[in-house]
Each structure stands twice: as structure tokens, then as C-alpha cells.
Amino acid sequence: MSKPLLEVKNLRIEFPNRRGLLTAVDDVSFSIAPGEVLGVVGESGAGKSLTGAAIIGLLEPPGRIAGGQILLDGQRIDNLPYEAMRKIRGRQIGAIFQDPLTSLNPLYTVGRQLVETITTHLDLTEAAAKDRAVKLLEEVGIPAARERINHYPHQFSGGMRQRVVIALALAAEPKVIIADEPTTALDVSIQAQIITLLKGLCRDHGTAVMLVTHDMGVIAETADRVAVMYAGRIAEIGPVADVIHKPQHPYTIGLMGSIPEFESDRERLIQIDGAMPRLDAIPQGCAFNPRCTKVFDKCKSVRPNLMLAAASQAACWLHETRV
Amino acid sequence: MTPFIQLKNVSKTFDVSAPWLNRVIERKPQSFLHAVSDLSFDIQRGETLALVGESGCGKSTVAKLIVGLYASSTGSVTIDGQDMRIALTSNNDAARALRRKVQMIFQDPYASLNPRWRVADIVAEPIRTHKLIPDGAALDKRVAELLGFVKLTAKDGEKYPHQFSGGQRQRISIARALASNPEFLICDEPTSALDVSVQAQVLNLMKDLQREMGLTYLFISHNLQVVHHIADRVGVMYLGRLVEIGDKKEVFGAPQHPYTRMLLDAIPDLHMTGKARTPVAGEVPNPLNPPPGCAFNPRCPRKFEPCDQTRPELLNVKGRQVACFAASAAVNFPTLPQVA
Numbered sequence: 001m002s003k004p005l006l007e008v009k010n011l012r013i014e015f016p017n018r019r020g021l022l023t024a025v026d027d028v029s030f031s032i033a034p035g036e037v038l039g040v041v042g043e044s045g046a047g048k049s050l051t052g053a054a055i056i057g058l059l060e061p062p063g064r065i066a067g068g069q070i071l072l073d074g075q076r077i078d079n080l081p082y083e084a085m086r087k088i089r090g091r092q093i094g095a096i097f098q099d100p101l102t103s104l105n106p107l108y109t110v111g112r113q114l115v116e117t118i119t120t121h122l123d124l125t126e127a128a129a130k131d132r133a134v135k136l137l138e139e140v141g142i143p144a145a146r147e148r149i150n151h152y153p154h155q156f157s158g159g160m161r162q163r164v165v166i167a168l169a170l171a172a173e174p175k176v177i178i179a180d181e182p183t184t185a186l187d188v189s190i191q192a193q194i195i196t197l198l199k200g201l202c203r204d205h206g207t208a209v210m211l212v213t214h215d216m217g218v219i220a221e222t223a224d225r226v227a228v229m230y231a232g233r234i235a236e237i238g239p240v241a242d243v244i245h246k247p248q249h250p251y252t253i254g255l256m257g258s259i260p261e262f263e264s265d266r267e268r269l270i271q272i273d274g275a276m277p278r279l280d281a282i283p284q285g286c287a288f289n290p291r292c293t294k295v296f297d298k299c300k301s302v303r304p305n306l307m308l309a310a311a312s313q314a315a316c317w318l319h320e321t322r323v
Numbered sequence: 324m325t326p327f328i329q330l331k332n333v334s335k336t337f338d339v340s341a342p343w344l345n346r347v348i349e350r351k352p353q354s355f356l357h358a359v360s361d362l363s364f365d366i367q368r369g370e371t372l373a374l375v376g377e378s379g380c381g382k383s384t385v386a387k388l389i390v391g392l393y394a395s396s397t398g399s400v401t402i403d404g405q406d407m408r409i410a411l412t413s414n415n416d417a418a419r420a421l422r423r424k425v426q427m428i429f430q431d432p433y434a435s436l437n438p439r440w441r442v443a444d445i446v447a448e449p450i451r452t453h454k455l456i457p458d459g460a461a462l463d464k465r466v467a468e469l470l471g472f473v474k475l476t477a478k479d480g481e482k483y484p485h486q487f488s489g490g491q492r493q494r495i496s497i498a499r500a501l502a503s504n505p506e507f508l509i510c511d512e513p514t515s516a517l518d519v520s521v522q523a524q525v526l527n528l529m530k531d532l533q534r535e536m537g538l539t540y541l542f543i544s545h546n547l548q549v550v551h552h553i554a555d556r557v558g559v560m561y562l563g564r565l566v567e568i569g570d571k572k573e574v575f576g577a578p579q580h581p582y583t584r585m586l587l588d589a590i591p592d593l594h595m596t597g598k599a600r601t602p603v604a605g606e607v608p609n610p611l612n613p614p615p616g617c618a619f620n621p622r623c624p625r626k627f628e629p630c631d632q633t634r635p636e637l638l639n640v641k642g643r644q645v646a647c648f649a650a651s652a653a654v655n656f657p658t659l660p661q662v663a
Contacts, residue, residue, distance in 0.1 A: 043518035043519075043520060043521070044489075044518055157606050159606055160606075187377040187378055187545065187607075188377070188545070188547075188586060188589040188590055189377065189585060189586065189589045189606075190606065191589065191591075192588075192589040192591075193604075195591075214518060214519070215591070216519070217590065217591030217592065218591050220591055220592065221591050221592070254520060255519060255520055257523075258519050258520045258522065258523035259519055259523075259548065260523075260526070260548040260549050260551060260552035261548060261551075262547075262548065262551055262575060267530070268527050268530065269523035269526055269527055269552065270523065271520065271523040271524045271527055272520040272523075272524075273524070275488045275490060275491070275521065
């Protein structure tokens with residue numbers, strides 16, 4: 001594997017509140033190589049989106065990075081001053097958010113928004129920037145781009161708007177794209193179009209992508225590797241085929257079993273009883289232990305770190321003996 | 324025997340015209356949105372019928388028409404042989420009895436529970452409204468029983484909705500829907516706001532309750548895997564019309580309408596890691612200005628002569644009903660050249 005483009009080391013995100021500190025993301029480490037797609041899955045509140053926001057430097061206060069490092073191309077970017085981070089955001093790290101309607105300004109034409117982004121980051125004249133904007137729109141598959149560029153976001157359909165957002169993210173040819181639930185707000189038929197587009201663009205440009213989603217299906221066909229998050233930590237990380245077909249962490253096993261499938265005719269789905277713990281009540285030891293079917297004594301007292309489990313790494317004491 | 328639920332040629336049209344003065348000054352005609360057109364289907368007692376389709380295809384409008392939140396523009400909805408219109412227009416015993424039989428579970432468990440009420444009051448509301456049990460120990464016992472059905476405890480009744488997670492709230496909604504001893508539940512995307520592991524809990528619960536209480540479900544969802552898991556029969560809607568309806572195994576196993584096939588192909592497959600789906604070109608047309616003929620014809624790979632002129636009717640094809648010229652032609656005129 002080539003040198004990682006984006007590295008996250010022992011990232012810890014905290015939210016101070018009246019009663020003390022809430023740790024939303026705890027000791028999360030991963031890296032993404034150029035041209036690689038890392039899928040990050042987990043239930044709501046697992047800390048997936050916060051990790052993404054921390055990487056682009058858009059954590060909402062009072063949330064803050066309390067520990068760890070984020071490295072882009074070997075350079076630390078988590079401790080940069082605001083202005084320096086602004087130059088990186090958009091230029092080197094692009095972002096695609098869930099809701100295309102709220103990530104576009106409704107009062108500006110899409111052309112103006114694209115040209116603004118392009119001229120902010122690249123040294124181009126207005127006319128050249130406009131040409132580039134048209135090219136970008138063509139690249140993301142918007143028909144009649146030269147006319148559409150003068151339209152406002154409300155004149156586009158949901159799928160077309162998400163294409164515009166992708167064009168915006170690609171405007172300055174960033175090395176890394178953080179895609180936070182890019183297809184969640186879209187219908188399945190449109191979802192397939194957007195995923196195919198995103199995958200093709202990344203392959204062509206060698207962009208590293210962190211794809212945050214709760215949809216295992218989207219991960220299965222898009223990602224090269226997957227990280228499964230639970231209560232702010234990575235429960236399992238590994239190549240996509242291994243995590244899906246041979247999950248090692250009991251949480252991943254439960255998660256995979258709870259997805260209804262066409263192939264199976266089982267009467268009942270496998271269910272994980274209970275719910276993910278609240279941030280102020282994360283149990284001692286392994287955070288998953290109260291819901292785990294294979295829990296034993298050690299799980300309740302000592303927190304497991306990621307350890308080798310088949311072709312993946314899982315944070316589960318069941319795999320301790322194999323090391 | 325008449326079916327338990329019967330929809331006959333139900334349509335719902337919304338007037339979306341500009342205000343009268345604008346129409347006069349700007350000489351604009353009135354415009355109407357046909358949310359649901361000429362919809363007919365039956366549901367047998369104890370059965371689950373699922374309606375699927377993309378956003379804007381009229382699934383939720385159908386739910387509201389059946390439950391009586393909208394009055395249908397034409398056609399009729401009958402439940403157990405009684406016209407649902409009675410429940411809307413009068414307020415006698417028969418109307419109330421009819422309303423008691425039909426309950427609804429909504430998509431968003433954060434918006435469908437009153438945040439200022441305790442859970443016990445939320446669950447007891449249908450019982451009080453229908454005067455089924457007088458206030459007192461008997462009512463408390465019934466509420467505790469209902470909470471027990473959905474795996475909550477009687478003590479949870481003292482709490483407020485914000486103290487529960489999304490999945491627990493959806494279970495409270497189910498307890499409330501069951502409170503009036505309904506026979507028919509309309510579930511409008513009951514699990515779309517939930518995470519998959521919680522979705523599994525709610526789906527398992529709904530199946531168990533159906534078996535124990537002999538409930539009939541109309542299950543509305545855009546998630547085909549969920550529908551495949553829970554439904555007995557499936558109806559696929561496109562732009563306010565049914566394009567295919569039939570037994571789950573038939574529809575999913577060998578889809579006949581090109582739109583059904585497209586929806587199925589568009590689902591990401593867990594076992595196909597790394598393989599790309601074949602994306603489908605085009606989007607749902609504007610319902611204010613639907614294309615002539617079959618509404619799907621601009622996106623259809625099997626489009627041929629009559630598709631953009633005449634609208635296909637639902638016809639029996641291979642054990643289910645399909646509204647498609649290509650599908651019915653292949654069966655009725657097998658000698659004709661096939662359109663690939």
C-alpha cells in the first residue's frame with residue numbers, strides 16, 4: 001500500500017458540559033491511501049460525522065479535539081490556526097454533506113457558487129473559472145451545463161443538486177473528500193447514479209475518500225476498507241469483503257444480521273437488544289458489553305483495543321488468544 | 324367474500340393553482356396535481372400489503388386516504404364492507420366503531436408523540452377517546468399491558484417521550500396504535516428514521532404482534548429489503564398509479580414491469596462488494612406535468628410504439644397484475660418481435 005494521504009491518530013473529541021466532559025470520539029485511528037475509499041459505518045451517535053467534521057476543521061463548539069493528531073500528507077492539520085485551515089479546506093480537503101438543499105446557497109446561481117469556490121482556491125480569471133465550472137458540471141453528468149450554470153439550486157432536482165455539491169467539492173481538485181451521508185436523502189435509483197459517479201471520479205483523480213454512512217449496502221459496493229464505529233470507538237476495521245462476509249466483532253455480526261436480505265427467507269431478523277449507550281453513560285470496559293451475547297468477565301472491566309482478528313482488526317477480547 | 328380492505332378506483336387531486344387574482348391577471352389556467360389516480364386494490368384479513376415507490380409517487384397519500392385524513396376525490400374505500408366515508412362525515416356509533424378499527428403508525432417518532440404528555444397518557448388517549456375503559460385501575464392495567472406488548476415496562480409510562488431513544492419511541496407509537504384494539508394498521512415508513520439494528524427490533528415486534536393479534540397491515544416503505552422481509556403482497560407505485568401488484572415472491576422473484584426491475588437493480592447488494600450497480604438514467608417526472616401515455620416511458624428501456632400515446636391498464640400477467648404494454652405483449656402475443 002502506498003504512503004497514506006490522510007492519517008488520523010488516536011483522535012479524541014470531547015464536549016464539555018455542566019456536569020463534566022462527554023467523550024464523543026475516543027482513540028480513533030485510521031489512514032486512507034490515495035485513490036482509496038474508506039467507509040465509516042455505525043448507528044446514529046456513534047461519532048462518524050464528528051470524526052469527519054474534525055478532519056475538515058468544522059467541529060462545532062463546544063466540541064473540541066482533546067487529543068490525537070490528524071495528518072494530511074504528513075503535515076499536522078488539527079492544530080492549525082483558523083486562517084491556515086481555511087486555505088486547506090476546499091483546496092485540499094473537500095466535503096460533501098447529506099442534504100444537498102442546505103449545502104447550497106439558495107440565493108446564488110450554482111455557477112456563481114462554483115466560480116466563487118474556484119477563484120478562492122485557484123489562480124484563475126473569472127472567465128477561466130466559469131469555463132472550469134461548466135466542465136465540472138459536465139463531469140458530474142449535468143446535461144446542458146452551459147445553460148444550467150445560470151440556474152438557482154431550487155431549479156434542480158434532488159439528485160441533480162447532489163451532483164452540483166459534488167462538483168463544488170471537486171472544484172479545487174482536493175486530495176481528500178469527506179462524504180458525510182452523500183446519498184441518504186436520495187431515492188435508490190438516484191443513489192445508484194451518485195455512487196457510480198463518485199466512485200468513477202475518485203478513481204480518475206486518485207482522490208482519497210472517507211465515506212460516512214449508515215447504509216451497509218452503499219459501503220459494500222463503494223468502499224475498499226470499512227471501519228465500524230460504536231459509541232465513539234472503532235469496533236472493527238478491515239477490507240470490505242472481510243468485514244461484510246466474515247465479521248469478527250459481535251457488534252458487526254449483529255449489525256450484518258439485522259439487515260433484511262432478498263436471499264434469505266428467515267422469519268425473524270437477528271436483533272441486537274437494547275440501544276447504544278448515551279455518551280454520559282458509556283459502560284466500563286467494552287462499550288458493547290451490556291448488549292453482547294458473548295460477554296465474559298474481562299469485557300466488563302477492561303476496555304479492548306483493536307487486535308488482529310482474521311484479515312481485519314477488532315476491538316474485542318474474544319480475539320485476544322489468537323495474537 | 325368481500326375483502327377486508329377494498330379500494331375501488333380511488334383518486335386524489337390537489338388544487339395547486341395560483342391565487343384567483345393572479346389567475347385572472349396573468350391569465351393562468353387552474354392547475355391540479357393528481358397525487359393518486361384510479362387506484363384499486365384489496366387486502367385480505369391478516370395479510371400485509373406493502374406499497375413501494377420513490378418519493379413523490381403517492382404512497383403516503385394512499386395511507387392518508389385510507390385512514391380518512393384526506394377525503395378521496397373519486398372512488399371508494401371500504402373496510403369490512405363499510406364505506407370509510409361514513410367515518411369522515413358523521414359522528415354516530417357506527418362511525419366511531421369504524422375509526423377504532425383503523426390506526427396509523429407514522430414515520431417520525433420524534434414528531435408523532437406529544438412532548439408534554441407522559442407516555443401513559445399518550446398510550447391511553449385512544450382508550451379515553453373511544454371510551455373503552457373508564458379511568459382508574461382498569462385503565463392503568465390496560466396501559467401497562469400495552470407497554471408490555473412492545474417490551475416496555477409499566478414504569479416507563481411515567482416518563483416523557485424525550486427520555487426514550489428513537490426505537491423505543493417508535494414502540495410507544497405502536498402501543499398507542501394498538502390501544503383501541505384495531506384490526507387494521509397503516510404503517511407509513513415506520514422504520515425509515517431508525518438505525519438498522521433498531522429497525523430489526525421494530526420489524527420483529529411488528530411480525531410477532533401480527534401473528535398474536537391477527538392484525539392486517541398496510542406497510543408503506545421505500546426500502547425494498549424491509550418490504551421483502553415483512554410483506555405478503557407488494558404493490559409498486561409510480562407517479563400516483565400502481566404499475567405492478569402481486570405476491571411478494573412473484574414480484575421480487577420475477578419482476579414484470581421495467582420500473583420494478585429498475586428499483587430492484589438499483590439496490591446495493593451486500594454480496595456484490597466492489598461491483599458497480601447499473602444506474603438508471605433519468606428521474607421521476609414532475610407530477611404536475613406527467614408525460615403522456617405510460618408515465619414511465621421516458622425512462623423505460625423497453626419503450627415501444629404505444630407507450631407514449633396510450634396509458635397501459637393493469638392486466639394479469641404471470642400471476643400478478645402489471646400495467647405495461649411490453650410485459651403484457653410478451654405474454655399475449657409471444658410471436659411479436661420482442662423489444663429488448
